[in-house]
Amino acid sequence: MARMTMIEAIRSALDISMGRDPKVVVFGEDVGYFGGVFRCTAGLQQKYGVTRCFDTPISELGIVGTAIGMAAYGLRPCVEIQFADYVYPAYDQIVSEAARIRYRSNGQFTCPIVVRMPTGGGIFGGQTHSQSPEALFTHVCGLKVVVPSNPRDAKGLLIASIEDPDPVIFLEPKRLYNGPFDGHHEQPVTPWSKHPLGDVDDGHFTVPLGKAEIRRQGSAVTVLTYGTMVHVAEAAARETGIDAEIIDLRTLLPLDLDCIVESVSKTGRCVVVHEATLTSGFGAELAALVQEHCFYHLEAPIARVTGWDTPYPHAQEWDYFPGPARVGEALVRTMEA
Template sequence: MARMTMIEAIRSGLDVAMGRDENVVVYGEDVGFFGGVFRCTHGLQQKYGVNRCFDAPISEAGIVGTAIGMAAYGLRPCVEIQFADYMYPAYDQIVSEAARLRYRSAGDFTCPLVIRMPTGGGIFGGQTHSQSPEALFTHVSGLKTVVPSNPYDAKGLLIAAIEDPDPVIFLEPKRLYNGPFDGHHDRPVTPWSKHDLGEVPDGHFALPLGKAAIRREGAAVTIVTYGTMVHVALAAVEESGIDAEVIDLRTLLPLDLDAILASVQKTGRCIVLHEATLTSGFGAELTALVQEHCFYHLEAPVMRVTGWDTPYPHAQEWDYFPGPARVGAALRQIMESR
C-alpha cells in the first residue's frame, strides 16, 4: 500500500493497465510529452513509448472517433478529454457510435473504450472548465458512467473500466485531484487547504463497476451522493450531529439500486446530493427510483441539494456548490418533515 493523491492513483492505474496489456493505449491533448494538464499521464510516454502514449490534435471528435475504431479492432484505448466541458464536439461519436456499436453489430464488435474527463468546479476555471455533465451520459443506453471520490476508488475503478468490454465514461472530480478544499467550509481559505492522501495498493486491483460504498452508517436519514459531494456530505453530518447514512455511488451506471433501497428502507428519509444543476440532473432519476420503490417506507419527501439552475457562475463559484451549510439545513428540514 502506498499513500497517493488521486492524480497519482490514476497514473498508477494507467501504468498497471498498460503494463499488463500491450493493447492498452493512452492519448489525448497534451497527454504524451507534457504528461497531461493535471499530470495524470506524466512519465507514461517515456516508459511505454510514443506508440502507446501520445499527443492528439485539438479535436475531441477526432480523439473519440479514432478511439472507437481502435477499440473495434482489438485495442483498448483510454483517451483523455482535457476538461469535461470540451466533450461536446465528441458527443455525437460517444452517443451514436461508441454506445451503440455492440447493439448495431449484433455483438460482432465491442467497444472497450475509456474516456477520462476531469469534471466539476473548484479550481476557479470559469464556465468552460467547471461543468458537471454526468446526466448527459447516464441518459444514453450502452454507456457506463463512473465517478470516484478518493484515490483508492480512482485506481480500482479505472482499472476495472479499462478491462471492461464496453465504453466507460470516467469522470474525475478535479477538486479532489491534489487534495480537496476543507470539507467543513463552504469556501476555501486556499484552493488546496489539505491533502487527501489515500492508501492505495501498488499493483493490480479492480473494483467492480456498479457497487456503491457506505461511507458512514446511520439510522436517521440517507444521503445518496458521489464524487466531491461525498466529502461535503460527511462534513455536514459531522457538523449537524444528525445520524445520517452516506452512500457513495461510485458508479452511476450501472447503479447499485439495492444499496440505496436498503438504506432508505432502514432510515425512512432520503437526501440526494450532487454538484450539477437541479433540473434534469442525475438526482432526479435517483429521486424517482426511491419514490417508486420506497414510497411506503418514507417518513418525509425526498429532498435534493444541488447546484443552481444557471450557467456556471464563476464569480459565485463557492456559493454555487452545495456546501456543508446547505446540506446541514436540508438535514434539519427533512428531520422535521412528516
C-alpha cells in the first residue's frame, strides 16, 4: 500500500497498464514531454518512449479519431482530453464511431479506448474549464461512463477501463486531484500541491465497472451521488446528524441499479446530488429509476441538489456548487416531508 493523491493513482494505473501490455498507448495534448497539464502522465514518455506516450496537435477530433483507428487495428489507446470542456469537437467521433463499432460490425471489431478528462470546477477555470458533461455520454448506447471519488477507485477503475473491450469515458474530478477534500473548500485546490489523500495498492488491481459502493451506511435516507459530491454529501450527513446512506455510484453507465433499489427500499427516502446543471442532468435519470423501481417504498418526494441552470458562473463558482449546506437542507426537507 502507498499514500497517493488521485493524480499519482492515475499515473500508477497508466504505468502498470503500459508495463503489462505493449498495446496500451497514451497520447493527447502535452501529455508526453510535459507530463500533462495536471501531471497525470509525468515520466511515462521517458520510461516507455515517444511511440507509447506522445504529444498531439490541438485537435480533440483528431485525438479521438486516431484512437478509434488504433483500437480497430488492435491497440488499446488511453487518450487525454485536457479539460472535459474541450471534448465537444470529438463528440461525433465518440458517438458515431467509437460507441457503434461493435454493433455496426456485428461484433467483428471492438473499440477498446479510454477517453480521460478532468471534469467539474474548483480551480476558478471559468466557463471553458469547469463543465460537468457526464449526461451527454450516459445517453449514448455503447459507451461506459466512470467517475471516481478517491485515489484507490481512480486507479482500480482506470485499469479496468483500459482492459475493457469497449469505449470508456473516464471523468476525473479536478477538485479531488490533490486533496485532502472534506467537502468544504472555499478556495481552489492548487493543481501542483502534494497532499496524500488515500491508501492505494502498489500493484495491479481492478475495481469492477458497473458496481456502486456504499460509502456511509444509514437507514433514514439514501443519497445517490458520485465524484466530488460524495465528499460533500458525507459532510452534510455529519453536520445535520441525519442517518444518511451515501451511495457512490462510481460507474454511471452501466449503473448498479440493484444497489440503488436495495438502499432506497430500505430507507424510503432519496436525495440525488451532482455538480452538473439540474435540467436533463444525470440526476433526472436516477430520480426516474427510483420512482419506477421503489415507488411503493417511498415516504417522501425524491429531491435533487445540483448546479444552477445557467452557463458556468466564473465569479460565483463556490455558490454554484452544491455544498454541505444545500445538501443538508435537502436532507432535512426530505426527512420532514
